[in-house]
Amino acid sequence: MMPALLEQMNEHSRTALLAESLVPRARKRRSGETVDLAAIEQAVRTILVAVGEDPDREGLLDTPRRVAKMYADMFSGLHQDPARHLRVMFAENYEEIVLVRDIRFASMCEHHLLPFFGVAHVCYIPNGRVTGLSKLARVIDEVARRPQVQERLTQ
The missing domain is CATH 3.30.1130.10 (GTP cyclohydrolase I, C-terminal domain/NADPH-dependent 7-cyano-7-deazaguanine reductase, N-terminal domain)
Incomplete structure (x- = not known):
């Protein structure tokens, strides 16, 4: 320590x-990057679709990006x-x-x-x-x- x-x-x-x-x-990711924002964005889109939402509607267009940035900060x-x-x-x-x-x-x-x-x-x-x-x-x-x-x- x-x-x-x-x-x-x-x-x-x-x-x-x-x-x-x-x-x-x-802890470092294997690629040397700290957070894979694109993967988080895709996962958020997948979740939105899975709960019956349209990730392409106006109110949700930037949500995957915002959530990815929030997770990068919170983690x-x-x-x-x-x-x-x-x-x-x-x-x-x-x-x-x-x-x-x-x-x-x-x-x-x-x-x-x-x-x-x-x-x-x-x-x-x-x-x-x-x-x-x-x-x-x-x-x-x-x-x-x-x-x-x-x-x-x-x-």
């Missing part, structure tokens, strides 16, 4: 945020490594708890492909090493942008 970073931290500052289960490595965390935000730490003689509250996030339920929303609070004890507060919010954002169940995201 991040062995050098973890070695610099004491037992108390190894938060669930840094747990490997919550900071998985980025962008699959192709990013959130741990990269925590690689830069600064030596700081600060031993009190650091808390970032009310980090809003949006994620996607892996069972139904419907969005869910929440608010995260992250805290850690620096043990002489700190990172920027905005980095913690970026980690939450990237971890949330992938299909998952709420229970796993909030472990």
Whole structure:
């Protein structure tokens, strides 16, 4: 995971945020691309036809493109490594708890492909090493942008 970073931290500052289960490595598609927008568009057209809609009617003409772009955004965390935000730490003689509250996030339920929303609070004890507060919010954002169940995201 991040062995050098973890070695610099004491037992108390190894938060669930840094747990490997919550900071998985980025996954690349075999082609090197992150998302196949054309395949998503075609799949959306197929779904529209399957439910009895006409994907060529005026109100639905751009829907496959819009849905593909939405999925690319909502699943962008699959192709990013959130741990990269925590690689830069600064030596700081600060031993009190650091808390970032009310980090809003949006994620996607892996069972139904419907969005869910929440608010995260992250805290850690620096043990002489700190990172920027905005980095913690970026980690939450990237971890949330992938299909998952709420229970796993909030472990």
